[in-house]
Amino acid sequence: MMGKAGLAVSPLAPAAFPDLPVIDGVEFSSAAAGVKYQDRTDVTLIRIAAGSAVAGAFTRSSTRAACVLDNQAKLAAGGAAPEGAAIIVNSGNANAFTGARGQESVDAVTQAVAQALGIDANRVFSSSTGVIGEPLPHERIVAAVDGLARDLRKDGAADAARAIMTTDTFPKGASASLSVGGGEIHIAGIAKGSGMIAPDMATMLVYIFTDARIEAGLLQQALSGGLDSSFNAITVDSDTSTSDALILAATGRSATPEIADLDSPAGQAFVEALHGVMRELAHLVVRDGEGATKFVEVQVTGADSTEDARKVAFAIANSPLVKTAIAGEDANWGRIVMAVGKSGARADRDLLTIRFGDMVLAEKGWRSPDYDEEAASAYMKQQELLIAVDLGLGQGAQTVWTCDLTHGYVDINADYRS
Amino acid sequence: MMGKAGLAVSPLAPAAFPDLPVIDGVEFSSAAAGVKYQDRTDVTLIRIAAGSAVAGAFTRSSTRAACVLDNQAKLAAGGAAPEGAAIIVNSGNANAFTGARGQESVDAVTQAVAQALGIDANRVFSSSTGVIGEPLPHERIVAAVDGLARDLRKDGAADAARAIMTTDTFPKGASASLSVGGGEIHIAGIAKGSGMIAPDMATMLVYIFTDARIEAGLLQQALSGGLDSSFNAITVDSDTSTSDALILAATGRSATPEIADLDSPAGQAFVEALHGVMRELAHLVVRDGEGATKFVEVQVTGADSTEDARKVAFAIANSPLVKTAIAGEDANWGRIVMAVGKSGARADRDLLTIRFGDMVLAEKGWRSPDYDEEAASAYMKQQELLIAVDLGLGQGAQTVWTCDLTHGYVDINADYRS
Numbered sequence: 001m002m003g004k005a006g007l008a009v010s011p012l013a014p015a016a017f018p019d020l021p022v023i024d025g026v027e028f029s030s031a032a033a034g035v036k037y038q039d040r041t042d043v044t045l046i047r048i049a050a051g052s053a054v055a056g057a058f059t060r061s062s063t064r065a066a067c068v069l070d071n072q073a074k075l076a077a078g079g080a081a082p083e084g085a086a087i088i089v090n091s092g093n094a095n096a097f098t099g100a101r102g103q104e105s106v107d108a109v110t111q112a113v114a115q116a117l118g119i120d121a122n123r124v125f126s127s128s129t130g131v132i133g134e135p136l137p138h139e140r141i142v143a144a145v146d147g148l149a150r151d152l153r154k155d156g157a158a159d160a161a162r163a164i165m166t167t168d169t170f171p172k173g174a175s176a177s178l179s180v181g182g183g184e185i186h187i188a189g190i191a192k193g194s195g196m197i198a199p200d201m202a203t204m205l206v207y208i209f210t211d212a213r214i215e216a217g218l219l220q221q222a223l224s225g226g227l228d229s230s231f232n233a234i235t236v237d238s239d240t241s242t243s244d245a246l247i248l249a250a251t252g253r254s255a256t257p258e259i260a261d262l263d264s265p266a267g268q269a270f271v272e273a274l275h276g277v278m279r280e281l282a283h284l285v286v287r288d289g290e291g292a293t294k295f296v297e298v299q300v301t302g303a304d305s306t307e308d309a310r311k312v313a314f315a316i317a318n319s320p321l322v323k324t325a326i327a328g329e330d331a332n333w334g335r336i337v338m339a340v341g342k343s344g345a346r347a348d349r350d351l352l353t354i355r356f357g358d359m360v361l362a363e364k365g366w367r368s369p370d371y372d373e374e375a376a377s378a379y380m381k382q383q384e385l386l387i388a389v390d391l392g393l394g395q396g397a398q399t400v401w402t403c404d405l406t407h408g409y410v411d412i413n414a415d416y417r418s
Numbered sequence: 419m420m421g422k423a424g425l426a427v428s429p430l431a432p433a434a435f436p437d438l439p440v441i442d443g444v445e446f447s448s449a450a451a452g453v454k455y456q457d458r459t460d461v462t463l464i465r466i467a468a469g470s471a472v473a474g475a476f477t478r479s480s481t482r483a484a485c486v487l488d489n490q491a492k493l494a495a496g497g498a499a500p501e502g503a504a505i506i507v508n509s510g511n512a513n514a515f516t517g518a519r520g521q522e523s524v525d526a527v528t529q530a531v532a533q534a535l536g537i538d539a540n541r542v543f544s545s546s547t548g549v550i551g552e553p554l555p556h557e558r559i560v561a562a563v564d565g566l567a568r569d570l571r572k573d574g575a576a577d578a579a580r581a582i583m584t585t586d587t588f589p590k591g592a593s594a595s596l597s598v599g600g601g602e603i604h605i606a607g608i609a610k611g612s613g614m615i616a617p618d619m620a621t622m623l624v625y626i627f628t629d630a631r632i633e634a635g636l637l638q639q640a641l642s643g644g645l646d647s648s649f650n651a652i653t654v655d656s657d658t659s660t661s662d663a664l665i666l667a668a669t670g671r672s673a674t675p676e677i678a679d680l681d682s683p684a685g686q687a688f689v690e691a692l693h694g695v696m697r698e699l700a701h702l703v704v705r706d707g708e709g710a711t712k713f714v715e716v717q718v719t720g721a722d723s724t725e726d727a728r729k730v731a732f733a734i735a736n737s738p739l740v741k742t743a744i745a746g747e748d749a750n751w752g753r754i755v756m757a758v759g760k761s762g763a764r765a766d767r768d769l770l771t772i773r774f775g776d777m778v779l780a781e782k783g784w785r786s787p788d789y790d791e792e793a794a795s796a797y798m799k800q801q802e803l804l805i806a807v808d809l810g811l812g813q814g815a816q817t818v819w820t821c822d823l824t825h826g827y828v829d830i831n832a833d834y835r836s
């Protein structure tokens with residue numbers, strides 16, 4: 001079975017794209033505009049109904065793409081969309097490092113959408129993903145807009161998830177539903193991301209929709225509070241995209257009371273469900289990490305601070321030596337020691353404990369007396385692995401997710417542009 | 419042609435090990451102690467004559483090995499060696515994360531050397547390199563010491579360079595000679611290093627010897643001043659070793675005046691020659707980077723500060739996406755833009771210039787009008803590459819060296835322990 005870019009589907013992919021609930025007030029359409037790829041959809045339009053609220057999170061790269069800067073400027077004025085909003089996304093070209101022409105492309109595309117849908121261009125958000133530094137042939141996208149506007153439909157999320165793929169080998173979606181005040185709130189999201197994945201706000205393209213009734217400021221707060229345990233807690237290759245963006249829209253069409261306080265029972269339930277969807281989408285990105293064959297959770301506890309825990313967790317999750325050892329199914333915990341050592345966080349050799357799954361490999365500055373090389377090697381053959389490090393110093397904790405570094409990663413990235 | 423670990427010799431290796439000058443007052447011997455490897459030398463003893471001065475630089479890893487801590491403690495008391503000094507090195511086992519037993523091993527080995535050579539154990543420095551977390555069978559090294567002491571000879575540096583190899587595919591040496599006050603000063607160094615190479619003081623094993631007459635404090639100053647442009651300016655895989663150490667010894671046996679001031683003409687000439695040897699050894703480590711097929715110089719200029727230049731240079735040099743593109747001979751300058759963006763240094767898209775060799779690829783926030791894809795692709799086929807980034811902001815500059823990320827790296831590191 002092959003993915004869109006001719007790559008075999010990741011062995012870590014879910015069996016199927018999930019059944020996403022329809023979100024009242026959100027419609028999707030996708031088309032093949034020929035931006036770069038042939039014979040596949042590569043552009044998606046999403047219409048968000050009047051009265052919605054929009055929130056976002058974006059890459060902090062200092063060389064971020066024109067569309068990211070444009071989205072940030074538009075959201076800085078607030079996320080209310082009394083007359084509706086739209087999102088237009090293309091794959092194949094990132095429109096990044098394309099000089100002044102980059103913004104011209106964004107303007108052309110977003111204005112075409114605004115005209116086709118009869119909304120303000122300031123409420124049209126856009127994303128581009130693909131090669132950096134090539135001029136975006138935006139006229140091809142503009143030419144597709146009228147057709148996209150005609151084809152909008154409520155059940156188009158799965159097709160949209162496919163149209164935004166680049167080196168992704170499977171489309172990514174996640175959802176949640178919760179009962180609030182006798183009614184139901186639905187949340188559905190799609191994402192793309194596979195390489196150039198390292199956390200700095202949001203490091204991929206993610207679109208999440210809900211019918212919850214919640215105003216834009218609170219929506220943004222609910223979103224921001226979930227980043228550090230989802231999209232900012234994953235890494236494939238330590239590289240951070242110039243383009244990545246998460247947009248969350250709430251249509252307010254659910255038959256539930258307005259969420260006016262995130263600390264209320266309904267607010268808490270909504271935040272928890274939203275963060276669950278965010279985490280699930282983030283995990284799917286790691287599961288589609290370029291060349292990945294292992295899904296790895298790195299749990300760090302006992303650090304002096306959350307920041308120190310984060311440093312250690314990412315030093316492990318980004319280490320090429322740790323990641324190649326995992327690819328080779330080698331229980332090389334010495335490389336975990338190395339990564340802790342280089343992280344810059346305070347660590348004391350004699351207080352460090354390292355576990356793989358339930359097995360203690362190292363403790364008290366030394367290989368554990370219970371260490372069993374055969375059991376450790378058998379554990380490494382699993383597809384889902386847990387590496388747990390306790391620093392024994394304080395209360396700082398952070399969990400992050402990563403994948404292994406394989407020949408597949410080298411294959412994909414030594415040859416991406418050709 | 420195969421290297422010691424059964425790996426093909428790096429295509430970037432020099433044609434032959436250089437003819438190192440004999441340093442009066444330094445003797446070497448090597449033996450096969452069977453620490454881990456079979457049928458090869460794996461332990462080296464170096465005797466440094468009475469009246470020498472010793473200086474050092476060590477990894478800053480918080481999980482550094484017992485021998486590193488021991489060397490640091492011994493040098494903290496000063497580098498003078500009125501009754502002589504010695505260095506004992508083994509490959510195959512790093513004696514790192516081996517608990518209290520690690521120090522016991524260091525004591526056993528250094529005391530055996532002290533006894534065999536009739537010097538103070540506080541002047542016996544030691545290094546261990548290889549697998550982390552396995553107990554060091556130090557009795558095998560101790561058993562070899564008497565033989566090593568008997569076999570010491572002045573021309574043993576090349577054999578020593580071989581005995582300290584782990585995943586290295588070729589032995590590394592460099593030298594310089596300079597005329598001072600009618601006499602000659604000689605400098606000769608050997609190094610090992612191939613993976614787990616990222617700069618944090620000294621990130622490999624390096625031993626440099628000179629017959630210069632210079633006291634220990636000045637010698638340390640001369641050494642420290644050269645780290646940022648040599649061993650702290652290279653990276654293979656962004657991973658920092660727990661074990662690495664550089665030891666520099668000056669025997670004072672040259673027929674030249676004492677160097678009492680590094681700013682004097684003789685002092686400047688010595689420092690320049692020493693730094694040249696350090697840089698050459700550092701480059702040899704990159705040329706033997708695990709799986710390397712390209713030697714890459716990354717020059718960053720025009721940054722707000724040296725620190726910013728360093729951030730950008732290492733963001734590029736450590737980026738898996740940049741390094742796989744180089745492996746694939748793909749002139750993917752968009753990934754340079756990405757790396758600049760994620761570095762954390764201040765950057766302005768519209769002031770950035772990117773060159774590969776003499777070719778300007780990107781300038782003024784945009785692909786250069788002179789950009790020639792064919793010429794850029796032809797350039798990437800070379801074995802030695804220059805990536806130059808000018809940020810257009812200030813005077814901060816840093817040059818670092820790295821290699822590409824290939825299937826060879828994955829092969830070597832997915833399978834190191836087995």
